[in-house]
Amino acid sequence: MKRKLNGIVLFFAITYILTGCQKKDASEIETEIETEIERSEESVSESAQSMTETVADGGDYDFGTDDFETTLSETDMLGAGTSDTETTDLFDADSLGTNSDGAEESDKERSISDAADSFYYTALTDEIKARITGKSYPDTDEPLQISYEDLAYVHVLHYDFQAQIQEGELICNQSVAQDLVEIFYELYENQYPIEKIRLIDEYDADDEVSMADNNTSCFNYRTVPGRTTLSNHSYGCAIDINPLYNPYVRTSGGKEQISPDNAVPYADRSADFPYKIDKNDLCYRVFIEHGFSWGGAWNSSKDYQHFEKVE
Ligand SMILES: [Zn+2]
Numbered sequence: 001m002k003r004k005l006n007g008i009v010l011f012f013a014i015t016y017i018l019t020g021c022q023k024k025d026a027s028e029i030e031t032e033i034e035t036e037i038e039r040s041e042e043s044v045s046e047s048a049q050s051m052t053e054t055v056a057d058g059g060d061y062d063f064g065t066d067d068f069e070t071t072l073s074e075t076d077m078l079g080a081g082t083s084d085t086e087t088t089d090l091f092d093a094d095s096l097g098t099n100s101d102g103a104e105e106s107d108k109e110r111s112i113s114d115a116a117d118s119f120y121y122t123a124l125t126d127e128i129k130a131r132i133t134g135k136s137y138p139d140t141d142e143p144l145q146i147s148y149e150d151l152a153y154v155h156v157l158h159y160d161f162q163a164q165i166q167e168g169e170l171i172c173n174q175s176v177a178q179d180l181v182e183i184f185y186e187l188y189e190n191q192y193p194i195e196k197i198r199l200i201d202e203y204d205a206d207d208e209v210s211m212a213d214n215n216t217s218c219f220n221y222r223t224v225p226g227r228t229t230l231s232n233h234s235y236g237c238a239i240d241i242n243p244l245y246n247p248y249v250r251t252s253g254g255k256e257q258i259s260p261d262n263a264v265p266y267a268d269r270s271a272d273f274p275y276k277i278d279k280n281d282l283c284y285r286v287f288i289e290h291g292f293s294w295g296g297a298w299n300s301s302k303d304y305q306h307f308e309k310v311e
Contacts, residue, residue: 090119090181118167119185121154121177128153132171135201136220144221151219151236152177156184158194161275168197171219173236176309179290180218180239186286193275194242207233211260211305214244225259226252238308241283245275250301269296269304277304 124132129148133139137148154170154177172180187194200217203210207225210217219236223229225248232238240246247263249256258267266273277283277296284294287307295303 087120087122088178088181090116090185115157115188116185118155118157119181119188121152121172121181123174124148124151124153124171128171131199132201132219135205136171136199138221145230146173146221146235150174154180154184154218156181156197157188158184158197159188159191161193161195163191163193166196168194168216169199170197170217170239171199171236172239173219175311176237179292179309183286183290187283190282192282195244195275208260211240211243211247212262214242216241216243226250226257232308232310235310237310238306240303240305241277241307242275243305245273246277246296246304248295248301248303248305269302 129137137146137151138144150173151171152174154172156168156170157165158168160166168184170180184197194216195214197216200207200210200215200220203213203215205220205222207220207222216239218239219233220231221234222231223234224231233240244260244263245266247267248259249267251257256267258264265271266276269276269278277294284296287294290309292307292309295301295306295308
């Protein structure tokens with residue numbers, strides 16, 4: 001429609017120049033026509049841009065993250081402003097690229113498309129704030145290094161150890177929310193096994209208990225074990241994957257410490273066992289591609305479950 005209007009405007013502009021400005025010489029007319037064409041092209045381009053933004057699914061909640069694909073992360077201002085709990089989906093239908101040639105979607109493609117709807121992030125709703133406050137999010141008048149507004153709620157799907165599809169929930173820093181949605185979608189597409197992804201609040205924010213239960217989790221306002229400094233989990237910038245099989249191994253007072261306690265069989269990384277994260281592992285590769293660093297590559301200690309992205 002806008003393209004049509006632009007064509008009409010262009011037609012009248014050229015007609016006006018040709019009929020109404022008889023005194024101008026040919027070169028002036030040519031310049032004016034070129035200018036009008038340029039303006040018209042700009043306008044068409046703007047229209048196309050705004051149409052792209054309009055059709056983009058989700059994108060209402062702009063965390064200012066880097067572009068993944070333009071339509072994934074651009075804020076759709078036209079649709080914004082309904083509430084502060086709008087979701088940002090992983091994909092709009094087109095960006096999956098499964099149906100770009102107009103061919104009918106296969107069942108598999110359709111199921112991928114449906115599944116993609118389950119990968120999204122939102123701002124923290126009051127309901128989510130209530131779930132985490134007094135647990136992973138301290139209920140205190142003391143100043144914190146994080147606010148609710150810094151955080152995002154992430155919803156994903158994943159394959160468990162029985163190859164069943166499960167829902168997963170995470171709280172993370174808004175700066176890594178888009179990364180996590182994309183990472184977990186890639187892991188899901190490849191049926192990467194993750195036993196459970198529950199909010200650590202279901203374990204009363206007790207990291208040891210969560211790790212011992214092999215729970216994958218992200219935000220938890222806490223110090224580094226054995227130290228007084230805040231862990232990057234406190235900012236929601238660090239995530240632990242399948243922590244039982246990928247323990248935190250450090251030396252303290254000349255003695256090896258393994259967290260969680262029941263992970264001793266998995267501290268020897270030369271041993272062969274399932275769910276082990278190493279540099280050949282898909283999980284490692286996907287996190288690294290998204291700019292995360294891996295605790296298994298640290299020198300002073302080894303935290304094989306741990307990935308973090310600190311800007
Ligand atoms: Zn960690």
